[in-house]
Amino acid sequence: MMGIEQLFHHDVLSSVMMVLIGFVALCIAVFAWRYLAGDRGKGAFYGYLLIVVVCLFVLVMADHMAVLLGAIAGANFGLVRLLGHNRQWPAAQQSARLAWRNFTLGWLLLCAALLILYGASGESSIQAMLDSDIASGSLWLSSSLIVLAAMTQSALWPFHKWLSNSLNAPTPVSAIMHAGLVNGGGFLLARFAPLLSEQPLLLTAIFVIGIVSAILATLWKLIQSNIKQMLAYSTMGQMGFMIAQCGLGLLPAAIAHIFWHGLFKAYLFLSSGSAAKEPRLSLHYPPSALQFLLALTAGVSAAVIFAATTHKSVFAGDTTLFLLVITVIAGTQVALPLMQANKRLTKPLAFTLTASLAFVYGLSVSFIEHTLAPLAMSHPQPLNIIHISALVVMTTTWMWIIFAHKSAPEQVPKWQLKAYVALLNSSQPQASTMTAHRNHYQV
């Protein structure tokens, strides 16, 4: 007989994930107590929430492959039941069904991957599998399957439909989902990191998958006119970025992203009832060249501060440079409204604020990186042309919004009109999960 402790493996990665899940679940449980007052499904909500949280705790500590598979299945089952919280409403049931199909696919892919690893290593413990020598064919196949499974769980293109169709769920369910289950893909990649880090080609593929999702989802997000759909596509984009970080070999940064984004998005969902009270402010684009250059200077200094706080080298020439360039972009963006304000004190203030935000950003990331240090998960890769192309796209699209995008242009090129219609159509919910006849909605 195997002892129970042999089924589990506890490390700092499990701890980080449990802190996130535990805290978000606690907030959501307290929130829902009021929010679901009088709801006939309140009892069931807490039941399934408990199942989800327990299963996620088991998942992040699982070592035996059967425990891992069981926990994933359990957590996803709980989530599917939560998605279909309103049992009278056909559209909600359809959303749940769609998610269930996706999760089943992901689960089967993971099953196959683990069975291959089991066959190749003869071990049922994941840690033992990772330590054994596995033939390159099996290694390649199983890790590809794990990547695919991760894509289904983290709603990456083309497996994103379950997430973008999940808004028939109660708001707190969306919150736990966007802070918890959707991160499962990142967790899987982190768990099986030793398999992936030896395959540069696969890592580049993961990076491409992540970046494609990140850019596509951001496009979808920016054209959504309802708050929850916007948040859903935003999560999809963030997951893309997180998986791209995995592909860069920067797993600690990816886990940091899971952690902070989880808190960020759970909050945004719970506060989505305030959307109508937050008018969109005019940003007065485009800025003058001088304003932009000043902001850019602040952005560069932000990247230096970020590098210093996270102990990254500015001149490493590896994929850490990717994060630094992203920081330059974000830092520039932070400084820009202040540079544009054109008041006496705003320019020094812009530098100070950008620097402090970069510091907070650096601290947040390095806090998680530091915690995860014992696992030695960071394997920056040499920069390649694909990484650089992605940076070019990310920079151009960002600058396009600032310099070229007009809110009401007199003439729009035909291709842009077509692109708009195509993006709007491809981001629509599936017909069966919409309530096209009002009275099909039921309380």
Next chain:
Amino acid sequence: MTTIAMRDQQLLDTAIVSSWSKIAPYWPLQNLIAVNPLAGFEHLPFEQALQQAHGYFQQRDLAAEMQTVNRHSIKWLQAFFDQGQAAISMPYRERGLLASLRLMITLDASLHRHDAEKLQWLGALSEHADEVIAEALEFLAIPVTEHGQFLTLMLTTLPGWASYVRYRTHWADSHDSGHPHQVNAAEYLAFRLILTCLVWPQAKQLLATHEQAVSSAELPSAYTTMLAREQAYRVALLTQLKGAGSAHQHAPQHSRYAAQLVFCIDVRSEPLRRAIEQQGNYQTFGFAGFFGLPVAIENAVTGASHASCPVLLKPNHKVVESPVGSLQNCRKAHQRGQTLKKLYQSLKYNFTTPFVLADAMGVGHGVWMGLRSLVPATAGALTTRVQSALGQHQQLHPNSAVIALPQRINYAASALRMMGLTEQFAPWVVLCGHGSTTTNNIHATALDCGACGGRHGAPNARILAAILNDGEVRAGLAAEGIEIPSDTTFVAAEHNTTTDQVELFSSPANSQQQAQLAVIKRDLRKASEQNSDWRAAQLGLTARGAEAHRATALRAQHWAEVRPEWGLARNAAFIVGPRAWTQDIDLDGRAFLHSYEWQSDGDGSALTTILTAPMVVGQWINAHYLFATLDNVAFGGGSKVTANITGKIGVMQGNGSDLMHGLPLQSVYASDQQSYHEPMRLLVVVRAPQARLNAIIAQQPILQKLFGNGWITMVCCDPQLQQYFTLQRDLTWCATD
């Protein structure tokens, strides 16, 4: 144009107008106004209206093809009407609904599937909406006699969006947020028809399906229950009124009141009025919360403006409210807040930057989420402090002088006359508006003052107080026979309906005044605590006393609260008469109370205004709650739990649905199964001579419509005959025992 073409055009215009007449407007989330969702059926007897409504709005099913049309409509309407959610919005919206959407539709392959015939048809359509409608009706082979009906079905198969368009085309006020993207009634119909032609050329079937639905429609069983409930309530209320009326008739007040307080007619004022009257020598009045001032309010700090009067009126004046302190400092603080918000939005709504934003702001959002969920009261206090630092919560004063003196005198005189306060002024007269405070509440403005256009009532109270404290105005009033003693001061106030607190906006001149005002404030505090007690019980809480006060206050601050207060739920009656008549009755927070002294309204003009304005608004509110309770899906907003704000203007359910106009489930239901509001039609009781009422009704078609079709039950308490009469549907009176 030939005569035939002109006649066709006229017929079509009539069809368009008649189709829209079935649709009640739906105001956006910024100022949710209660309306009767069946306002388009008020020309019918109530029972017939119910049946018609069932046929149009409550059908269990809809043809699959029409659902496809709806899905595309929802997609494009969200994109067109979006007021700032999308960062990249639909192109060419400034060209108007039809022009822009027609272009989009020709590019939308999911609609025409590159079918050459359909594309050609689209290309050949006329430019004008009217002509498009005619062409589409011809394409669908709709007989001329059915044009009106078919157009109606184009609207009623997606009723929420039609209601929003109705608001935009008939009600939207230029003082509310600007609407750069134009729509008119014909354009919207043309848009729906184009989609229908593309998706479902056989849509003519809708006519037959609808006819069948109407012919098989029966009165809902809830109607019988409602009749019984109305009857029981009427008997009980009239019994109470009869008993109380005789006791108070000959008990004139001799000593001067310590203060007179004027509240809004809103049903939430009644329990508070009862509570304050019990604290001491106070007299209260009920008056429409906009205090008779047709104004728009502009905030000098933010520059934002809104109409602050009933939607039936158009503002005649724009009054700017400025902070009592330095305007410049407040503006600076406001600017600081705006810059921070811009910074956040600029990071959130761009490419690439949100990825860093999430990491950098994660810890902040996490901490704030924890605080708001686990220690909500602390989070609420923190929010207030930050808001104060950003220049909010400043005391404001209005520049009421923009209204010309004769006008000011006029407004003051008619307000005082209508509320029946023309003599025996107390040293203090408190003009109390009302508003709600809620957190993270989609339907927040539904709890604000309807008479002020779904906004807070304090600005109007401040304006009228300033007018009435003005020496020139008082001189003018004296010339009209209203003598206000020099030691009388008018004070503006606001009743917070979520926390029960009453805030006075005043700066007393001398120590004697300070002492007097301190007593009034103390008594108001006691009254509000008493009211909290009562409200806590209504909310199903066991807390009493100070604990109840805290519990109701917490509801205003808690971000997960779906029932911060009950609003106007359980409203049932509208009572017009002197307060002395109702003062000893516990009306249970179910009655609108409008002060009225029939003796001082010789020509009945005040009563005419009361019946045609505040009472009509009362009926809108009543019907709004009634239908949201009868069928919360067809006439309400559904559960808040799965609500999704679209375009910052309204809510959908989940992934996508019709615009869910009407009150959400949680506003009228205590739980998914148990309604809190008791659906019943408004009972109006007026203390005035029957003959005067007859004269007014004979002149007012709107009253004939509402009384004659049974939308309102009218009871007259004739002070001369000392008898009660109920108005029947044939507009004759029947003595009530």
